[in-house]
Amino acid sequence: MIGHDLAGRYEIISRIGGGGMALVYKAHDVLLNRKVAVKVLRQQFVHDEEFIRRFRREGQSAAALSHPNVVSIYDVGQEEDIHYIVMEYVEGHNLNEIIVERAPLQIEEAVHIAQQICEALDHAHTNHIIHRDIKPHNILIGNNGRVKVTDFGIARAVTSSTITHTGSVVGSVHYFSPEHAKGVNTGEKSDLYSLGIVLYQMLTAQLPFFGESPISIALKHLQDDFEEPRVANSHIPQSVENIILKSMRKNPNERYHSAKAMMEDLETCLQPHRLYEPKIVFSQVDEMQETKVMPAIRSSQMQDMNTTRTQQATGPVSNTVRIEDTTAMKTTALEDSELTKKENNWKKPLIVVLVTLVFLAALIWGFFKLLDTWQTDDVDIPYVVDLTEEQAREAIEEKGLRVKEPVTRETSKVVPLGNVMEQSKMNMKVKVGSFIELIISSGPELKQLPNYVGGMKTATINSLVELGIKESQLEFIEVNDDSEVGTILEQTPSSGSEINPDDVKITFTVSSGPETFDMPTLEGKKLADVKDILKAYGLILEEGNIKYEASYLFEKDEVISQNVLPNEKVVKGSKISIVVSSGQPKDAKNYVFNVRISPANSDSASEVEIIYSDARGENMKLDTRTITSTVDIPVTLVLDPDTVARVSVTRDGTFMDIKEIRYKDISKGSTTGLEIPGNVVQPTATPTTTETNPTPPGGSDQNTEGNEHNEQNEQSTETFAEE
CATH class of the missing domain: 2.60.40.2560 (Immunoglobulin-like)
Structure with a gap:
């Protein structure tokens, strides 16, 4: 599917997730120029007409929902044997990844998430749409903190044939309501039960029910009590525990009557006057699920009952015996004698048959006894999530189990490359030699780096931000070049490289324009000398750019002025204009x-x-x-x-x-x-000389x-x- 142009409009970019019924891809809507998520029905369902019909109808119903906490449905369509639903693309993580990474969550955060889920469910229930598959995997947390519920209406499309074919319904058994586990009609309160489990898991980092198989877990939803939240996490306020206990009642009548009622309770549960409220008490008993003691039936009563049945069938017995009946009795005695002789003739074959049956029974008993000796032991499945693939294989093989090949690899921003994201079975015992399916992280989703050489710096930054790369991850080195200022000359990594947008460092060489230098002083210099100077600097002086003017100050052929002042920055190859003296004016x-x-x-x-x-x-x-x-x-x-x-x-x-x-x-x-x-x-004057007229x-x-x-x-x- 990667690279496929679905319906001539949705360009498939990468796979971002998947479940038992569908695969989810990130795509680009070329018509509206936006990112979308495309859910594609798995190939094993494309021939189930009933499933396809319900899938399409439910997708169209979900498209009618418009709410900030609901993933919007944009389109439902089919291309050949590909059935798809186009929906809003949310940049962020699903709640399951957040729970795995850092549960138990803070009380305020968990309550805030549950409130937003309630708002989404209230909107859906108002529009007569029941989710039926509320679980952390279907709850998306955007990078802006907005909670969005996805997969509305898809679970409703699951038929009885798909339950055993894919296991997708059983796969979510940890979040089933009791009525869902019984296979009866589920209503709005079923979604609230599942939400209670999600809130329980956010605050305790564990699920309320575990079992050796999906069936055993479903039975626990029906029969068993779960460990109360405050036992698992003493920091949970009593008011919050009361909400979980009420939403997870086995009797739907004891749960919240609507998502809005649960949301209103969540809005006030952290107020100071409610934090230490009394623990909620339930007095109503579900008679349909209560175990009752029935009185035993005695043998004498059973005999009387049989006699009564016989009398009812044959009528009353008469105490009078007639003559005709005596003759009939004799005839019957003779017939019985003949029958006895005939029966004696069959005794030998009967004995042979009985001996044969005994022999066969012994043979069968020996066979099963031999099977018991060959029967393998049950072992606990090791928990290998977050281990490296090598460590997980060693742990599984140490228990005598085997890893199903090939392992599934999916992208993840949370789980490191090569670590186990999920395992098919956990918290149960299986036979030695059983297969365990692993989902291994292939690391964050890698994106192909486009070619930006020749483009402009500003446009390059905008394009990379759209890919999820921050400006702080970019480095620009400016060099002199004849290209326009801001032109990208080189990039590292090169175009086509696979990069992780979260931690990649990209270096660009950018043109800062041609090299500049200080303009030399031309004023007062002879024209011939000026031409030599400009040529040495790589500057251009054309004859048309030489203007002559008379001057008292400058001699003939001396430069009077220049268009670029001395010491101003000038680029090699620039054209220079000068004014040259033609000598003094004629009247000077x-x-x-x-x-x-x-x-x-x-x-x-x-x-x-x-x-x-x-x-x-x-x-x-x-x-x-x-x-x-x-x-x-x-x-x-x-x-x-x-x-x-x-x-x-x-x-x-x-x-x-x-x-x-x-x-x-x-x-x-x-x-x-x-x-x-x-x-x-x-x-x-000398003393010896005297003159009258000096x-x-x-x-x-x-x-x-x-x-x-x-x-x-x-x-x-x-x-x-x-x-």
Whole structure:
């Protein structure tokens, strides 16, 4: 069935369970895009028309139930000889697995589960549907804690022929009500009896009745008392025990009259004022099941009864004997004599027959005596559930029993791989050499890991969550790649691997996009150099992405700006755009402005700082210079018609002077330079010389020569150039 597309709609994914009558599969409803459970009738029933008819009718009846605590029926159908029922898929465990794993359960948890089962039964009984097979295997506990009852109406479809053919009804004998065990009509109260056993098992971790065979267990339901819950588990409150005792009364009239009444009792049983209530007492006796003593019949009474019967048959006996009767009596005597002779002739054969019969009896007695000597002993069946398969086989073989081959293997989230989940017989004695059926856990249901390579990270996470895998079980390693960001490049385990969604660890290699690096600085560099730089970085500069603009600040062919700023992250292969200087505007003028400056004192050095502004920008600074004599410092200015250039001079940290240069002034040639003299140091006078008109150092002639020299130098430096 795995992989089969049932009815062109239900894609069978895996087997999730099974019983005596049907197998249950997990499937995908391709039409509504949802997970469903498909119950498929076993092949041995497909030729039982009565069973099929009831199976279909009961499935349709159960489909009418709509309740949060009932597994919904979606569809009932047939494909060739496959009869199926499609129902809600519940992600979780059945109650039997929970009982095996951790019973006895907490009182509050067990009562809460029983309440929800009561709600489901109340809804079903209101719709005139009786479950008839309430047991932990048919109660599902979802991962959200919601209790859901399944298999409504299926048990009703079992016929007398299927009881001996499959044993499915007998297989649930631990949960039978007494009326069910007798084979009489079962009603709503039969479901409540079974629920009482389920509650008993949840709180005590044991069943109320055990026996050597299903028949003996059924008889105990009819006749025997069970160990009271508080004897098995002293932590059970008296109020809860009273509910179990009332629901498990052998007389249906002494049980709860409805599931709703039992549910209301469960809702209040844990309230403080009820925990220590008196133990419930039942006074009513079921006369149909009570054992009575009958008076013995004496032999004299038996004789009288026989005489009475004879008289009634032949009439009264007359005391008068007639003559005709005497003749008849003689004739009868002669006939008796002849008969006696004939009887004597048969004595010998009769003796032979009797001797033969005695011989045969002795032979038969000897045969049975021999059988008694060959008869095998009865042995207790070992309990091997939860043992490994090897340990279970050893325990069974030590008792002289045998494991029926092949063993059944089923998936389980609770029982470890290779351990025994169930055994066919337990808590009874069987003959040495008997076969024991085992169901071995094949571990959790394994799912095939799809191929996610080439897909996107977000879609991959969503898909895996649908498979029951948590995000914490996923690891993503990001690497640089030319693929789109978030693209899955590799996965471990590989696609097609069988995985356990509960504990698998999956690693994905994900693209974080191409490798990035810091954008280099292009501004101020020559175009030819920029092309070499971009090529070395693997960046693309097309001619169409080079724009030329006039610039006062940058020389011709120098990069003015770039579309990706320096140090921004850029990907190899990206296209770059730049703006390149085409040179200064046509109306721009270059002018060399001369600054002549002397040290502050002729006998010491001075530091000179010149700051200038022109069409290229404000407050640009020349390198600071240290001078020891008068020097000329040229300052190259760029002017446009709308710009006023300024040159500011500072000596030894003291502002000395500022000069403005206008575009029109240099056009007319009327602009001069800037001269900043130093302080002259006077020589010390000798005591022997006295002059009335002291002359500055160098004399008047020297000053005259100096002035003339300065004027010539100034004229030689006042030049300008036009472009």
